[in-house]
Amino acid sequence: MQTVDNAERARWMGLLARAPLTVLQAWSQSDLARRCGTYVWLRRPETGLMMLRARAGGTGAKFNVGEMTVTRCALRLEETSSVGVAYVQGRSARKCEIAALADAALQVPALREEIERDLLEPLRVRHEAEAARMQRKAQATRVDFLTVARQTAA
Template sequence: MTQSPNQRAQSDSVQHRQHWISVLARSSTQELESSWSSFTKKRPKLNELAYRFLRKPETGLVMVRARAGGDGQKFNLGEMSMSRCTVCMENGMVGYSYVKGRDHKHAELAAVFDALLQDETWSEQVLESVISPIALQQKTRRKDRKSKIAASKVDFFTMVRGEDE
């Protein structure tokens, strides 16, 4: 089935938004706070960055589901704390966030950046100064973690002993 150009554009924009929401959710509060402070220092029109809460940050529990063996039958693994927030910028853009844990500031800043990234005026600036550096740091941390895991890998093998024949 062939997609129309409009459907492809929507699909691409959804994938871009999924990427930045993932980066924001996996970032630390310190990374977002330092990004926010450096971002606002460079912008003289801070009133354009004003926002109000549609849903103040709040914490709840979500059920984490898993699969036996990765592809087997689903089961409830347990509950996890999650915080969410919804903000509306002065220009009407709405940003959402869901982050693991109980950090309300993290949820708030992630929602604000999500709203800014949807606005054509701010999206390129936020992508360059916030999302790209954080995504690069996350990629580096994942790579380091994988190399540490690989270094401790043990290969088990069985040798045939001559006396078993």
């Protein structure tokens, strides 16, 4: 079996988990996704709860804030025996399945580069663009006290 760096895998799993279902679904119809081949379930998609933890004051003792819905599954590609796992926020079994399929395929050297290019890179760009757009809007609401000081001095 090929070995994959944990940090690398965590990176793409994070991108896949936050991907919109529509984007994943579109990719799952692509030739590339079809080339991943057939797979067997190791764990069928299962929706449950994860308890979110935080820390008192942000840095102190752990406490339970409340739960969130999470769907998880695991599958194995029949051709390469590569195992894909997905834990994704929400209740979409389909999203979880496609994320696990991509995770399995990304561990196959022959498929990885193309999936990086066709799926992960657009996801990363999309995620960062959305974050940057929100940040620019927030930044526009930043109080500029210096301007106020200058006006009163004049």
